[in-house]
Amino acid sequence: MRIDDSDRRLLRQLMAAPGASTAELAARAGMTEATCWRKLDRLRNAGILRGQQAVIDWRALGWQVEVSLRITLDKTNPRAFDEFIAAARAVPEVLEIQSFLGRVDVRLNVIARDMGHYQQIYRDRILTLPHISDLEALMHLSDIKSEESLPL
Known part of the structure; x- marks a missing residue:
């Protein structure tokens, strides 16, 4: 799967704020919530976004x-x-x-x-x-x- 600049922007925002809601990620990445949700779903289905986890010190x-x-x-x-x-x-x-x-x-x-x-x-x-x-x-x-x- 090829990723574009908006996918990269979304992934950067997700790495910066992994606990953010879809609405917050969308605003941070400069896209609509529906577009953000579709992109996240596509990235998960492609195996690029494998999940989120708690990081415990x-x-x-x-x-x-x-x-x-x-x-x-x-x-x-x-x-x-x-x-x-x-x-x-x-x-x-x-x-x-x-x-x-x-x-x-x-x-x-x-x-x-x-x-x-x-x-x-x-x-x-x-x-x-x-x-x-x-x-x-x-x-x-x-x-x-x-x-x-x-x-x-």
Whole structure:
């Protein structure tokens, strides 16, 4: 699906004010409410606009530690990747799972309340994940740039 300038304008306004009503988005994007509704519906049907979600700041809820784990899997088992991913998904403190080509196969983003809690998660949940051949932990210090919006 091709998007035009008014679609881009609407998407920019939606990223800037995700909780805005259709009427507010229409006014901000310079279009009628009916046009805005049709465009949003078309963008959803095309799979461009996949939905809206609440973004919760886990730090504000008392989770203070974030660790990025770079994991290399034992590739001698053809089911290693699938079995590892299934087990990693079951760890509630794993917020993000990414796969890569190269020496590192998977990256897990893990949060914990404090270092003692992280050590418990690491020993009881991470080290028991199947097929790990190498693991590197990177302690997160700060976000320099974390952008959710697209350059439309």
